[in-house]
Amino acid sequence: MADKYDLTPQSVLTDLRAGEILLIDVREPAEFANERIHGALLHPLSTFEPKALPTDGNRRIVFQCGSGKRSRMALNNFMKETGVEAAHLAGGIAAWKSARQPCIRLDPATGAIVDKGDY
Template identity: 65%
Template sequence: MADSRDLKPQAILDGLKDGTIMLIDVREPAEFGNERIHGALLNPLSTFEPDAIPTDTARKIIFQCGSGKRSRMALDKFMAITGKDAAHLEGGIGSWKAAGFPFVKINPATGQVVDNGHY
């Protein structure tokens, strides 16, 4: 049975397009700097502060990491501390990229930003 807090990439893309979600990337700054989903905000799990995430907004909080493990940990911690509902991107940015959705990355050979499209 699937958990309703484990969202597929398409649900995240739809929410980003219509402005109904706030995407929080819980990877480390270097990971975020190397590649990220457009519009994601950084709040690394290593220094995670659930109370720093605004919950007085109409947007649903969605956590994201590389594979889904850290984002699930952040989700559980966020809900335990704030009492607010949230979800996470199942499979992380890996599943996002596998779905062919746009992201920004740094070309390691040139150091140039590569933007493969917006949603």
């Protein structure tokens, strides 16, 4: 069920471009290395510490994962522990790619970084 904490890929991209959000990728390091959204910072859910994230009020924190499940868990945990409102990318990087938004990935054949567009 969608709510005010579920953001669309387009709204996340718009806010990233405007410098209004801090995008936190809660996937594991190998997932992040293979494919990621420009500007995302890695804070894996397996070692997630909500109070370690900056909450200065300048940028809204938005969580992101592969499908939206882990990012929603991180969001709920973060808001419970810090009392700070945040959001997450509904559908994760899968929704992001379906919406044809730019991402960085590794070419599995060569190991080279492939930049899929600027944001």
